[in-house]
Amino acid sequence: MLELRQGADGKSSAGRLNSGFAGDTLNAAIYAKRVNPELEVSFLSGIGKDPYSQGFVEFCQQEFLNTELLLRSKTANLGIYAIDVDDKGERSFYYWRKDSAATQVIQLVNEYWINHELHAPTMVFFSGLSLGILSDDDKQSLLNLIQYFKTQGSQVAFDPNYRARMWSSKAHTVTWLTKAYVLSDVILPGLDEHQALFGHNSAQDVADYMQSLGNKELIVKCGLDGVLAFEPYGQVHHQAFNPAPVQVDSTAAGDSFAGTYLATRLANHSVAQAIKQADSVARFVVQHPGAIVETSIFNAFLAKEMG
Structure with a gap:
């Protein structure tokens, strides 16, 4: 999506806003690629034929994402959202995405599939926002598509990323x-989401619920209580909360965590190692404005972190 945001000082200048590109699964894809450059990371979405859609393609290519599955609508354009960030770095979102090209993604995939093969990736990552923008029929079609990939050997990862306004x-x-x-093999919910939706009051409550749905690798983000990881046989890791020295913008905290965690796991590191790396990246990202930290700044951080 096209992102509109305030300046680095938290204010717009003479009524002007900075623009860029972002979105929860896009942010995760970018950080996954940056953390594990050997991964081939493809991004599937609907875009338009407008100049901003072309700019979006070029932006993804600059981040070394595979853009073959950015499918163009003939009738709709790229969605837009704006972020308002308060003096504590907490954000509010405002969306203009109804009838955007992304809402047509199932139709576009079906058209693409007529003349192209859809190869199953090693892992599919999607979110509650991926579902929330779609009609219920298209929600089911998306799940059917992911189920198809799963039968072909793909792992499935999911972040609920709950936004109440997207649901009836x-x-x-x-x-x-x-x-x-x-459907998912790896799940990355926040405890606050499960408190609001399921009445779960602890990470263990979430784990018990997921266990009832089948064997899951579960990473529960618990705010001040840190991050807890569960596998079918119980809790396997607890990462204590380590606050950033300053929080400028929390927009991509969860997205950068998810992308880093999954990329690190796909590099055959342990759950504990992946959480540690993801926590470190998210802690760094929230100290900078916008969803995507400037490449050279992020790479310098990563070189120091890995060194």
Whole structure:
């Protein structure tokens, strides 16, 4: 999506906003590629034929993402969202994405599939926002597509990334998140989301619920209580909360965590190692404005971190 945001000082200048490109799964894809450059990371979405859509393609290519599956709509354009960040770095989102090209992604995939093969990736990552922008019929079609990939050998990872305004009710949300959970192998919820939707009051409550849905690798983000990891046989790791020295913008905290965690796991590192790396990246990202930290700044951090 096209992102509109305030300046680095938290204010717009003479009524002007900075622009860029971002979105939860896009942010995760970018950080995954940056952390593990050997990964081939493809991004699937619907875009338009407008200049901003072309700019989006070029932006993804600059981040070394495979753009073959950025499918162009003939009738719709790139979605837009704006971020308002308060003096504590907490953000509010405002969206203009109804009828955007991304909402047509299932139709575009079906058209693409007529003349092209869709090869199963090593892992598919999607989110509650991926589902939330779609009609219920298209939600089911997306899950069917992911199920197809899974039968071809793909792992499935999911972050609920709950935004109440995208759903008609809590019951509606729970229905679709549960379907996604059943399908997924790796799940990265926040405890606050599960408190709001399922009445879960602890990470163990979330783990017990996921266990009832099948064997899962579960990473529960618990705010001040840190991050807890569970596998079918119980809790396997606890990463204590380590706050950033200053929080400028929390927009991509969860996205950078997810992308880094998954990329690190795909590099055959342990759950504990992946959480440590993901926590470090997210802690760094929130100290900078916008969802995507400037490449040279991030690479310098990563070189120091890995060194």
